[in-house]
Amino acid sequence: MSRLYRRGDSPNWWYTEGTPPNRIMRSTGTASLKLAKILKKKWDEELFFRKNNIPQNQRMTIHDVCEEFKQNMISKKTKDQSMGYLKQKCKYIDNFNEFMKIPKNRKMFTQVDSSDIDRYIVYRIHEGNVSAKTVGDEVRNIKLMFEFATKYKYFENENPALHPDIPKHNPKKRIPIPTQYVLEVLRSNHISEKDKAYWSICYYTGLRAGDAGALTKNQVQKDRILIHDTNKTDVPIEIPLHPKLKAMNIVNVYTKKQDRDDSTKRFKKELLKIGYKERADIHSLRHTFNMMMLTEGGLSSKDRKKMLAHSSEATTADIYTHQDFDFIDEKIRSLP
Numbered sequence: 001m002s003r004l005y006r007r008g009d010s011p012n013w014w015y016t017e018g019t020p021p022n023r024i025m026r027s028t029g030t031a032s033l034k035l036a037k038i039l040k041k042k043w044d045e046e047l048f049f050r051k052n053n054i055p056q057n058q059r060m061t062i063h064d065v066c067e068e069f070k071q072n073m074i075s076k077k078t079k080d081q082s083m084g085y086l087k088q089k090c091k092y093i094d095n096f097n098e099f100m101k102i103p104k105n106r107k108m109f110t111q112v113d114s115s116d117i118d119r120y121i122v123y124r125i126h127e128g129n130v131s132a133k134t135v136g137d138e139v140r141n142i143k144l145m146f147e148f149a150t151k152y153k154y155f156e157n158e159n160p161a162l163h164p165d166i167p168k169h170n171p172k173k174r175i176p177i178p179t180q181y182v183l184e185v186l187r188s189n190h191i192s193e194k195d196k197a198y199w200s201i202c203y204y205t206g207l208r209a210g211d212a213g214a215l216t217k218n219q220v221q222k223d224r225i226l227i228h229d230t231n232k233t234d235v236p237i238e239i240p241l242h243p244k245l246k247a248m249n250i251v252n253v254y255t256k257k258q259d260r261d262d263s264t265k266r267f268k269k270e271l272l273k274i275g276y277k278e279r280a281d282i283h284s285l286r287h288t289f290n291m292m293m294l295t296e297g298g299l300s301s302k303d304r305k306k307m308l309a310h311s312s313e314a315t316t317a318d319i320y321t322h323q324d325f326d327f328i329d330e331k332i333r334s335l336p
Contacts, residue, residue: 001017002015002016002017002040002043002044002047003015003016003017004028004033004036004037004040010027011031012027012028012029012030012031012036013027013028013030013031013032013033013036014026014027014028015027015028015036015039015040015043017043017044017047024047026043028040045059045108048108054108054110059108060108060109060110060149060154061108061109062096062097062100062101062107062108062109062112063097063101064109065109065145065148065149065154065155066093066094066096066097066145068148069093069144069145069148069149070090070093072148073086073089073090074086074090089141092137092138092141092142093141093142093145095124095128095138096120096138096142096145099120099123099124100112100116105119109149109154109155110154110155110156110157112146112155112160113157113160114160114161114162114163114164116160117139117142117160117161117164118164118165120139120142121135121139121164121165121166124138125167132166132167132168135166136164136166139161139164139166140161142161143159143161143162143164146159146160146161147159175278175279175280175284175287176284176287176288176290176291177271177276177278177280177284177285177287177288178276178288179288179292179336181271181274181276182199182203182285182288183336184274185199185267185270185271185274186199186200186203188270191266191270193248193249194253194254194263195263195266195267196248197248197249197250197253198212198213198253198254198260198263198282199263199267199282199285200244200245200248200250201213201215201245201250201253202282202285202286202289203285203288203289204242204244204245204289204332204335205225205239205242205245205289206239206285206286206289206290206293206307206308207225207227207237207239207286208283208286209260209264209282209283210257210260211227211237212253212282213252213253213254213255213259213260213263214252214253214254214255215227215250215251215252215253216251216252217251220241220250220251221241222241223240223241223329224238224239224240224241224329225237225238225239225241226238237307238307239307239328239332240328240329240332240333242332242333242335243333260282263282264281264282267281267282268280268281286308289308290304290308292335293307293331296331296334296335298331303328307328
């Protein structure tokens, strides 16, 4: 066990580790405790490597491997992968890196084992308040990182994320809210103008909540909404403006996530007031829009996926031709 101490004959901090006759004693060369602690950490790591005969190529911190893995993913981006998709995968790796920075979790990359992964799963579900599905996505990416580390000889043990103990995920599927309920809520006289605008954007465009709440002046054009870089997929969206949206202020309605969450709670309360008791939230309006474009608009699966910016189906080249846009515009203007 190493420690820092002061000697009476020196203004600097000294480092010591071990017991006689193998005790190490050396000056840090600095009177700054902050700098001395940095040196202590460095020397502790060097001693650990030497004592455990860890080869140079395995002397990687968790942070080092996480960063290298992310860079590798981005460098091998395919044309079918959006930057939004890769950013999300990088975020999953960042979450694990931050967890391993918590003092009680700190260790070298070569020391990570399955118990760390299991503790991470519990931490994310209970402290991070994320779903089992999301944690499953995160752990799958952590598994890929360890496969990457094994390939480059940074890790030689069994992949610790190979058999994760993830709780079973039984999601309740969102279903489209029947249009009569949505219209009854939107026609209510006691909801705020901002809520009405936010809910109307989601209903008449099918945009994701984050994009719907943060539309800019440049994105809201005379006859359409044009978003080149969405929050989630980097896939461009071009949607004709419904006449009712043209009559509203739909720019920067709710840019903060907390404001959108609060508005969602009010939306759910309004649905309950009029007797709609199925599981529903703002995202359900995206499903409602998709359903209307199918049943009332008769749009093909390809057109609907393009309009909803599904990254698995759309690419950055998927902007409508003039003929396509006029056809879609006609269908949207017909919505009640």
